[in-house]
Amino acid sequence: MPKPSNRQARPVDPRVQRSRAMLRDALLGLIRERGFDAISVQDITERAQLNRSTFYLHYRDKDELLTQVMKDMILELSRRSHQLGDSPDRLHRTLLEWFQHAAEHHELYHLMLGRSGMRAFAVQLRNLLEQLMNLDLERAGNPLLSAGVPVPVVNRFLTSAYMGVLEWWLDRRSLHSPEDMARWLGALTSQLGNHAPATSSHAPRRG
Incomplete structure (x- = not known):
């Protein structure tokens, strides 16, 4: 780089x-x-x-214009998300920002997630979400880590699930509000944490 x-x-x-x-x-x-x-x-x-x-x-062409618009969109979401700080409800607020952003840029998200030439931006979006999730996952006593699963594995599991739900939501023309989606995904994540097995005697690895 x-x-x-x-x-x-x-x-x-x-x-x-x-x-x-x-x-x-x-x-x-x-x-x-x-x-x-x-x-x-x-x-x-x-x-x-x-x-x-x-x-x-x-x-050069309309594809380059679209690529620049996609880059600007990712930067905008990154700025908005990092302004949330490290508050207790950070996960909910992060998800809410994400779905609100997708609602504002519905057609661009469809292109980014569905058009083969734009998949690189979907990867960037997932990586951004993983970065935002790290602070929540690495808090002491997080029940999602009680089974000794490394943070990156839990993070990829959750963000992949969120991306899948986002695609489903976009395909249905934002059937539910961003507020509902953020609340439901937060509840599902909390339920996963409450039911995480605590049978492992190994401390969670960070790498």
Whole structure:
């Protein structure tokens, strides 16, 4: 992985930011209306009221624009989630933020979880959720770890389950509210902890 540069990043020209925002909003609106595969660069620029030459100053094609939108979405979720701190109800609040974010970006999540070219972003999303879960799992006396299962195994088990539930929820057009989903997943996690076997004499491994 390349080391971050010590040089201060130069601010982005406001006109560039505005053009990119207009292209992003046009893309999202068209995805909602037609689906990603049915739209073209011409459609995007017409919706954004920009020239095609302006589009190609910033992106090679519509896939690169979508990739940038996905990156921005992951960064936004990461910022929002890390602002939650280390509170006792952190798991509930993390899940609530996650489902609210998915509700706001329903079509993008569908693309990310279902389109083969976007699976890398699903992996990033899962990794982010695992990072947010670590603090909760590593608290002393967590019953989910009473069987001596390593934290990464429990973490992957839970986050994979959460991702599966999210896909189910998206497929049903957000049938239940984010609040309900966060509460139910929190209750299921709590029940798993209450019924975790405590038969192992080995301390949980962290690696």
